[in-house]
Amino acid sequence: MKAAIFDLDGVVVYTDAYHYRAWKQLADEQGWAFDESLNDNLRGVSRMASLQIILDHNGIDLPEKDKERLATEKNEYYKTLLQSIDESALVDGAVPFIRALKEQGLLIGLGSSSRNAQMVIDKLGIATLFDAVVTGHDISRSKPDPQIFLMGAEKLGVAPADCAVFEDAASGVEAALAGGMTAVGFGPSEGLDGAHVRIRAYSELDPATFAAR
Ligand code: B16
Ligand code: MG
Numbered sequence: 769m770k771a772a773i774f775d776l777d778g779v780v781v782y783t784d785a786y787h788y789r790a791w792k793q794l795a796d797e798q799g800w801a802f803d804e805s806l807n808d809n810l811r812g813v814s815r816m817a818s819l820q821i822i823l824d825h826n827g828i829d830l831p832e833k834d835k836e837r838l839a840t841e842k843n844e845y846y847k848t849l850l851q852s853i854d855e856s857a858l859v860d861g862a863v864p865f866i867r868a869l870k871e872q873g874l875l876i877g878l879g880s881s882s883r884n885a886q887m888v889i890d891k892l893g894i895a896t897l898f899d900a901v902v903t904g905h906d907i908s909r910s911k912p913d914p915q916i917f918l919m920g921a922e923k924l925g926v927a928p929a930d931c932a933v934f935e936d937a938a939s940g941v942e943a944a945l946a947g948g949m950t951a952v953g954f955g956p957s958e959g960l961d962g963a964h965v966r967i968r969a970y971s972e973l974d975p976a977t978f979a980a981r
Pocket of ligand 2: 775776777778779811812935936937
């Protein structure tokens, strides 16, 4: 193992809960059904594709212009929630685990579909943990396409086969596997069983043993 690429939302920061609250605010205003199990289907999925999943779930068809307005509205709610984000939003054990991997000589990347990812890591003061950052601004194809992680490996100068990917989304695990990387499924979501390693907390992994895989 030469590198580890981390997804952001739900893997390093609990912004998955913030995304949920922002979509829920929009859904309540619009009178749409939306709950945590539907929210699980939005993990790792781009903003517009997430909106489409919610609309499909509610059997609603809208012109493109309206969809763009609604997605922007959700993003405004999300950014308002982010204004009060602090260290308490860091996933338990994530930063110490990443530092321990660095001590083992691994390079660290960030591979997040979110266009807000850079702002989040800057605000939390964790941007310097990452040797390479790829976000929703850099990609043309969403997870489960492996593009985001392949770009990350390339930026790190490491072969995909020497990379591990930490993901809380089924689409992200699929992307890592499609990229020929070691996939680690993290967190409470279902649909992560195809990953090479499946954990619910960082305490389940020993960094030295993991780095030696
Ligand atoms: P934004 P990740 C993903 O980030 C989230 O899991 C997903 O819920 C969100 O819709 C997507 O980013 C886009 O985010 O609206 O901020 O551009 O999990 O890939 O870090
Ligand atoms: Mg995620």
